[in-house]
Amino acid sequence: MRTYRGGQSGYGLAVTPDEFDLAQFTLAARRGRNLLLRGEAEPAAEVLEGAVAWWRGPFGQDLPPTRWFNAHVAGVNNARFDAYQDLFTSCILARRTETLSYRIESIIAEAPYHQRLWELLAAVHCIDGDAASALSAIKRCQTLFAEDLGLDLPPNVEAMRAAALSWNSEDALRLVAARTLVADNGERTDPAGHGSALS
Incomplete structure (x- = not known):
């Protein structure tokens, strides 16, 4: 990265792609996702920890909004x-669940309508043998979706409720693994606006 004086007034920064934090995040997130899909949960978790470490909070806060910028x-x-x-x-499949429910709750506070987060929260409680907390999380999800969106409990969260009611931690783990493979058939959009086989 270098600083240069503008032609008229002021200064500018010349930044190469490998010095740009969003590009670094995107590459790490994609690599972690690929490891996860190959069944390499432990290394995937390590790479993804590095990816999310680039963040210090939501993107775009305190910047003036425009239609393009909001999108x-x-x-x-x-x-x-x-x-x-x-x-x-990745952490769930690698059985690294210590304090994971707290981390998931913190992201749910930012994105409460992402049903996958609720599913993973219930799964962590199931795997930890805490069926009561799993059912409590599922109830919160059900109430939120019904009252705010007029929707029923998402099917994948409903499936996790069955695992919690039967105290079946292995079933919860299988549901998370199966959902990961199914999700790969969807489409995600990366920060640069390109489609990718991520969901």
Whole structure:
């Protein structure tokens, strides 16, 4: 990165792509996602931890809004939530669930309508043997979706409720793994606006 004096007044920064934090995040998130899909949960979690570490909070806060900028902000922030979901999934499949419910709750506070987060939260409680907390999280999700969106409980969260009611931690783990493979058939949009096989 270098600073140069403008032709008339002021200064500018010349930044190469590998010095730009959004590009670094995008590459790390994609690499972590690919590791996750190959079944390499432990290394995926390590890479994704590095990806989310680029963030210090939501993108675009305190900047003046415009129609184009708002769309860009939404895309970048959705990519951030996608990376967190992949990280949490990797941690669950790697059985690294200590304090994970707290981390998921903190992201739910920012993005309460991302149903995958609720599914993962319930799964963590199931895997930790805390069926009561799993059912409580599912109830909160059900109330939120009904009151705010007029929607029923998402099917994948409903499936996790069945695992909690039967105290079946292995079933919860299988549901998370199966959902990860199914999700790969969807489409995500990366922060640069390009389609990718991520969901």
